[in-house]
Amino acid sequence: MTGWHGRLLEVDLNSGHIQSQKLAPELLQNYLGGRGLGVRLLRDYYQCEPFSAEIPLIFSVGPLCGTPAPTAARLSVVSRSPLTRTVYDCSAGGRFAWRLKAAGFDALRIVGRSDSPQVLKITPQGGELLPADDLWGKTVSATVKALEPFGSVAAIGPAGENRVLFANIMMGEGNSVGRGGLGAVMGAKRLKGICVAGDLKTEIQDRAQFDRARNDVIRLFNASPVIFGDLGIAQYGTPALVDLLAQRRMAPTENFRKTYFPAADHYSGPAIRKQYQPKKHGCYGCPIQCKKSTQDGTPLPEYETVNHFGALNGITELRSIINSNNLCNQLGMDTISAAATLSAWGEIRGEFPRAENIAQLLQQMAQRQEVGELLAEGAERVAQQLGRPELSMSVKGLELPAYDPRGAYGMALAYCTSNRGGCHLRAYPIAHEILRKPVATDRFDFAGKARMIKIAEDCNAAIDSLVACKFSFFAAGPGLEEYAELLTATTGVDYSPQRLKELGERIYLTERYYNQENGFTAADDLLPERFFTEPGSSGDGIEVPPIDRQRFDEELQKYYRIRGLDEQGRLPQTNFLEQQV
Secondary structure (H helix, E strand, C coil): CCCCCCEEEEEECCCCCEEEEECCHHHHHHHCCHHHHHHHHCCCCCCCCCCCCCCCEEEEECCCCCCCCCCCCEEEEEEECCCCCCEEEEEEECHHHHHHHHCCCCEEEEECCCCCCEEEEEECCEEEEEECCCCCCCCHHHHHHHHHHHCEEEECCHHHHCCCCCECEEECCCCEECCCCHHHHHHHCCEEEEEECCCCCCCCCCHHHHHHHHHHHHHHHHHCHHHHCCCCHHHHCHHHHHHHHHHCCCCCECCCCECCCHHHHHCCHHHHHHHHCCEEECCCCCCCCCEEECCCCCECCCHHHHHHCCHHHCCCCHHHHHHHHHHHHHHCECHHHHHHHHHHHHHHHCCCCCHHHHHHHHHHHHHCCCCHHHHCCCHHHHHHHCCCHHHCCEECCEECCCCCHHHCHHHHHHHHHCCCCCCCCCCCCHHHHHHCCCCCCCCCCCCCHHHHHHHHHHHHHHHHHHCCCHHHHCCCCCCHHHHHHHHHHHHCCCCCHHHHHHHHHHHHHHHHHHHHHCCCCHHHCCCCCHHHHCCCCCECCECCCCCCHHHHHHHHHHHHHHHCCCCCCCCCCCCCHHHCC
């Protein structure tokens, strides 16, 4: 078998027992790795509480990791979110994924809870638990520095230790397992960090076929204006989107009360480049190099972060936004949820946080001190406890990112059908509604959106299982055809684009079933009322009306029918899991 090692490292923090187990070839071939394999390995545990000792925390790489396949040095982390209570996965790049594969493991599953802080050290020989009392309370960078002699590092900061519901797991190179609070799951297990080293190779079955497919991917990268164009993400990172979304009047502003922020040009891609002349870097072996940092190495924020610590809170100062991003990284907190929680709290109390107060508020969040004890619970719980639940701009408890749904109706639907909550990356219809030229679909029309979202969700579930970066598939970039050929060449197993879509559908429906059994219904597939009753900001000849609730409901029902769900959005089979591999 090539592409996979066929090994799972099982770690029980209760007993300290660590063992290597075999993964069946049919399991790997039908779920690939990453999100798919992680969701499958969660099968016997999906009803466990997020902070229970029994809930697994699963790290899973893909069959292309360890090969020269572009953007494949990634992994997914899977568990159940303490923020949303949904099944949750999150993808991250960096050297950690490559090194986990080079240690000879396709997945790592951690169960139990230690009595004292621990670090997990992994090599091709297996795993070892080391005491970490002296690291507990340390920032992410301090923890990474202490563990670097043992290899690549994934660690939590004080936010994860204190079970902030949107705490991240941070990779040593600065990448984050963000959103959903999986850092809090790791903190509840008293696991401060994981370090991994290895030098095992990932074999490729047909090198000539692989090289042809890789060349096709690189050629399509180079031809994509969204990736390598003059205003593309290789040049500016994702803040390249700031000006575009502002012009489209769909940049969330002041807790989504408005959709335009006049000072957005203060933190646009060109503004950041002019002020900082940033250095380029990125995930291991990635040709895009979308990450940007200052000359002294300080990470520069992504689009979601600049918008939410900017427009969403009415802040214009770029330095404040960069400081907020850096502080969240050090404390181990998700920037989208942290900023959105501050914004909801600001609207409720009638005054958004000022730039000079943000750092103190973030520290209080991470430490659960003073008002931070409340803010650490996320926007939905803050709004509920303060008696204004309608002011949480979230779906299934997950705070919405920086695309106002009134400006792109595919995104409005995708937020609601996402299994992990209000996430833009499950379907990313912005690629069709905004980024393509000519635009592939009318963004203010629901016609055809149900089918578009279903297909995109299935494709992205497959992409997340390969594991490849979403940026690879932006606009005119490569598609499943090229990556199916890379996968076939690597594994020797025949994968067509259609087979990958079917695999993605199985993964999506498995997640939907887990959530359904945990009490989620059609009532959870809904946007906040604001989007149906209040218009967005107009200008440049663009009117942004409220979303027509009747048309939204009609398209959601159409989506259910296409998915084979009933009118309540439920899978009708009572033996769904038994029908799966």
